[in-house]
Amino acid sequence: MFDGSGRRAYGGTALSGPRAAVTWQSFTVVLLCVTADTGRYLITRQPGGTGYWLLLAGTVAADLLLALPVRWTREIALAHAVMAALTPILLPHGSDPTEANNAGLVVAAFLAGAWLRSWAAFQTLGGLMLGLMVSQMVAATGDWRERAVVTVTSCLLPWLVGRVTMARRTYIVELEQHADRLRRDKAATVQRAIAAERSTIARDLHDVISHHVSTIGMHAGAARLGLTDDDHAARKSLAAVEAASRAAMLDLRRLLAVLHGETARSAERQPGLDSLDELLDGLRRAGTxxxxxxxxxxxxxxxxxxxxxxxxxxxxxxxxxxxxxxxxxxxxxxxxxxxxxxxxxxxxxxxxxxxxxxxxxxxxxxxxxxxxxxxxxxxxxxxxxxxxxxxxxxxxxxxxx
CATH class of the missing domain: 3.30.565.10 (Histidine kinase-like ATPase, C-terminal domain)
Incomplete structure (x- = not known):
């Protein structure tokens, strides 16, 4: 029932490790409640009578209910309120109404404040306080001031602690989520800025550099076609210029692909040592x-x-x-x-x-x-x-x- 991460334990979203730890902690609390309530009851009361054993069994059963999922919180708290009201009925007149299930009652009040929503939480608190007040009035123990103190200590105080604890944890979770959103938004803003800058660079490269390189290749080709057959050296040089311009355009397209985010496809087309012969042949045709x-x-x-x-x-x-x-x-x-x-x-x-x-x-x-x-x-x-x-x-x- 006790989810330290601020999530409902029955939601099924917690990881197995933390969930197992929460489960063992919950059973530990239940075991301590059973031990405390039955131990005090057995120490202060002598065995005898049907009411004695009925109250002992009811106390153990009510404490064991604390192991149920948190969706049963209201029913668990009401069960403890009923046990508190039945205590002076099953015990002799003048008995302490909190000597049977005091620890379970406190834990049930805490759970009601921590897990229940506003209206259900206030209803459950009213039921707990009513059960304890009825128990004290039937047992006729103390005056109204003592009864009020016992009610505040056993019901209202743990209920308030549960609400404050859960509100504080919820606030911390919201702060962490807000910080995560801010980090994600900041990272997304940076990525958008990088993408915009890359697009600007790619546009400039495409509009300016590619135009000039294409023009160089086109004029080199036109000049080569206008030469006579005797101008072998000039033809060879102009052919090398054409080949270099085409290679430059290929490299430029690869760079544009990278700038546009097509890294995987462009990396596959990157030249390597398998293109070595092509590079050397181009230089040799140019006379080097x-x-x-x-x-x-x-x-x-x-x-x-x-x-x-x-x-x-x-x-x-x-x-x-x-x-x-x-x-x-x-x-x-x-x-x-x-x-x-x-x-x-x-x-x-x-x-x-x-x-x-x-x-x-x-x-x-x-x-x-x-x-x-x-x-x-x-x-x-x-x-x-x-x-x-x-x-x-x-x-x-x-x-x-």
Missing amino acids: LVRLTTRGQSRELPGSVDVAVYRTLQEALTNAIRYGDGGAAEVELIYREGGITLTVTNGTPVQAGPRESEDRPRRGLAGVLHRVSLLGGTLRYGPADDRRSWRLEADFPVEEA
């Missing part, structure tokens, strides 16, 4: 010589590592084309136990001094560093020992299944 060396036993990598290695290589080759001396770029992939290492080496112009990125990385290298760090890897880059080439080395840890 790239040599790939693979060491170790190649194997399937986790999706995040696979994408990170591809993007790191893509950025490294872009920098080789932009800042290199136009010579070959050496790419080495080493599959090792517990990880994979990517190394990209390209020549640098002899007259060029140390790059700014040696001490302060540019945005591209900063993005690569962030991506590698998120995966627990390490990134090293800078001029090689001969000062004539640039070397980038990235280590990615891979957990073995």
